Every structure is written in C-alpha cells, then in structure tokens.
Amino acid sequence: MFYANLFIYKYINAIIDSKGDIMVRKVAVLTSGGDAPGMNAAVRAVIRAGLYNGIEMYVVYDGFKGLYEGDIHQVNKDFTQDIINRGGTILRSSRFPEFKNPEIVEKAKQRLSDFDIDALVGIGGDGTFRGLNDLSKVGVKVVGIPASIDNDVSSTDFTIGFMTALNTICDCVDKIKDTSTSHQKCSVIEVMGRHCGDLAVYSSIAEAAELTVTEDHPYDEAHIMKKLRRLKSQQKGHAIVVVSENLLDVRELAKKIQAETGFDTNVEILGHLQRGGAPCAYDRILASTMGSESIHAILNDNTGVVTCLRQSKITTMKIEEALALPRDTHEASLALINELQ
Numbered sequence: 001m002f003y004a005n006l007f008i009y010k011y012i013n014a015i016i017d018s019k020g021d022i023m024v025r026k027v028a029v030l031t032s033g034g035d036a037p038g039m040n041a042a043v044r045a046v047i048r049a050g051l052y053n054g055i056e057m058y059v060v061y062d063g064f065k066g067l068y069e070g071d072i073h074q075v076n077k078d079f080t081q082d083i084i085n086r087g088g089t090i091l092r093s094s095r096f097p098e099f100k101n102p103e104i105v106e107k108a109k110q111r112l113s114d115f116d117i118d119a120l121v122g123i124g125g126d127g128t129f130r131g132l133n134d135l136s137k138v139g140v141k142v143v144g145i146p147a148s149i150d151n152d153v154s155s156t157d158f159t160i161g162f163m164t165a166l167n168t169i170c171d172c173v174d175k176i177k178d179t180s181t182s183h184q185k186c187s188v189i190e191v192m193g194r195h196c197g198d199l200a201v202y203s204s205i206a207e208a209a210e211l212t213v214t215e216d217h218p219y220d221e222a223h224i225m226k227k228l229r230r231l232k233s234q235q236k237g238h239a240i241v242v243v244s245e246n247l248l249d250v251r252e253l254a255k256k257i258q259a260e261t262g263f264d265t266n267v268e269i270l271g272h273l274q275r276g277g278a279p280c281a282y283d284r285i286l287a288s289t290m291g292s293e294s295i296h297a298i299l300n301d302n303t304g305v306v307t308c309l310r311q312s313k314i315t316t317m318k319i320e321e322a323l324a325l326p327r328d329t330h331e332a333s334l335a336l337i338n339e340l341q
C-alpha cells in the first residue's frame with residue numbers, strides 16, 4: 001500500500017512542481033536529537049532533491065548547536081554517496097536544551113541569513129520540531145522530517161528509524177530466546193522508547209512475548225506472577241517479558257519473578273544498540289520519500305510544516321498542529337496483545 005502510494009505521490013508532485021514559482025536558492029539540512037537509522041537516507045534525499053531542483057545545498061553539523069555556532073557548509077552530490085545504508089547520522093547530532101532561549105534562536109536565524117539560506121530542513125523527533133517551530137515563529141522557513149526510533153511523533157504513522165530499531169530488537173530477542181529455551185529461563189527485556197510504548201508493543205507482537213509492560217499496558221505484578229507460575233507449572237520452555245524503559249527497575253522485577261515463580265530469570269537491557277545499524281529498506285524508502293517531500297514543500301512555499309506518513313500517504317502538517325496532537329496510544333495493537341498473550 002505504502003509503495004503503491006509512493007507512485008501516486010510522485011505523479012502528484014510532478015504536477016505541483018510545474019506550477020511552483022517560489023524562488024528558493026539555498027537550503028540547509030540538519031539532524032538533531034537522538035540519532036535514528038535512516039537519518040542519512042533522509043539527508044541524502046533532501047540534498048539530492050534540492051540539487052535536482054537547482055537549489056544550492058548546505059549541511060549543518062551537530063544539530064541546533066552547530067546552527068547556533070555557524071557550523072554550516074555547502075555540499076554537492078558527492079557528499080551523498082554511499083550514505084543511504086549507513087546507520088547514525090553523518091551530520092552528527094546533539095541535544096541542545098539551550099535552544100529554548102530566544103536569544104539563541106535569534107542567533108541561529110542570523111547564522112542562516114549570513115549564508116543567505118532561504119529555508120532549513122530539520123530531521124529529528126518532537127524536540128527537533130519544537131526547535132524548528134521556534135525558528136518558524138521568528139520568520140525562518142522550516143520543514144521538519146520525523147526521525148526517531150521511539151515512534152513518538154503523533155503526526156506520522158511511523159517515524160524514520162522505528163522499523164529498523166524494531167527489527168534490531170526482534171533479532172536480539174530471537175537470540176535471547178534460543179538460549180533461554182535451552183535453559184528454561186525467563187528473560188526480562190527492557191527496550192527503549194522514552195515514554196512511548198511502541199517498540200515494546202510491536203516487538204511483543206512480533207516475538208510472541210508472554211508479557212508486556214508499557215505506560216498504556218501498565219505493570220500488574222499479581223498478573224505477571226500468576227501467569228509465569230502457570231507457565232512454569234505447564235513446563236513452558238521459556239518466557240519473555242518485554243518492558244518499556246523508564247517505568248520500573250527491571251532488575252528488581254527479575255528478582256521477584258525468580259523468587260515467586262520458580263523461573264530462573266535473566267535481565268537484558270538492550271540500550272543504545274537499538275539506535276545503531278544499517279536502516280532497513282522500509283526506513284530508507286520512508287526517508288527518501290520524506291526528504292524529497294521536504295524540498296517540494298519549500299518550493300511550494302509550504303513551510304512551517306512537518307512531513308508525515310498518514311494512512312500510507314506522504315503529506316505535510318503545520319508544525320504547531322503536529323505538536324498539539326494527543327499521543328497515539330495504539331489501542332488496536334494493545335488489544336491485539338491482550339488477545340494473543
């Protein structure tokens with residue numbers, strides 16, 4: 001469905017292009033916040049789509065910090081060679097809470113005008129969108145592209161990097177299952193997501209985890225112990241408990257499981273390995289499509305927006321509207337977990 005819509009989207013954009021008459025000479029791109037697989041594919045697409053449309057392209061290193069410091073460089077097509085498959089971000093990234101300060105935002109705006117840059121594309125999560133929104137409010141033309149392993153941006157069905165991180169988690173859980181089955185163990189696996197349970201929920205579905213704990217699927221100690229005691233008594237070969245980070249102490253939980261259920265229990269905190277690795281094909285295509293869309297938006301003077309994937313279509317939404325959307329609790333996936341576990 002997504003691939004089919006890609007062709008429709010390209011056709012529509014070809015028509016829009018022929019009408020576009022906004023003079024855009026220079027565009028810059030940066031990556032910000034936690035890195036995500038596919039950021040490089042998005043950088044590549046922004047630069048290539050820009051150059052294809054006759055725009056001079058610039059990169060900013062180290063996110064908003066680099067923008068504030070003026071770490072801005074012109075690039076050509078060679079810059080984008082062999083980066084589509086690379087993990088991390090070649091533009092590097094930073095967390096820069098100082099960007100909340102209006103004077104720092106003004107300075108960043110000044111840096112862009114020093115280079116006569118007409119518009120900025122920012123690739124990152126909701127923190128990046130807030131920074132872009134602040135720039136937009138002081139008159140900078142911006143477009144945001146959602147990239148985060150957490151999938152915590154409500155304006156898009158999927159963020160760039162989520163599918164790769166999910167695949168990485170599944171790869172790890174498959175391996176953990178091999179050994180925990182051999183030794184009839186329970187494994188408590190903590191996954192990232194900040195305050196979003198999507199990595200936990202989707203990996204639980206894909207891995208047929210016995211139990212899942214997220215903000216929207218809260219910790220219920222009695223239920224966990226009862227279920228694991230039952231599985232143990234049924235001679236179940238292993239048990240997988242997936243827990244979203246920032247909710248509870250997984251080591252303490254593992255101790256309780258061991259003491260109360262008879263399952264010998266391991267703890268696996270997957271940590272930053274979830275953010276690394278080559279992006280999967282889905283993330284490369286999503287990043288390429290959104291990168292191209294960001295340039296089309298700028299050419300059509302549709303700025304102050306973020307690109308989105310909504311019901312398999314690539315579109316844009318005003319940043320303020322995107323930031324105001326309520327958090328998606330993925331009711332259907334939670335219902336599926338309840339039904340299948």
Ligand code: F6P
Pocket residue numbers: 034095125148149150192193194245275
């Ligand atoms: O937002 C991506 C993410 O990996 C979250 O899942 C996690 O909570 C956070 O970043 C970790 O941030 P840092 O790498 O700055 O410790």
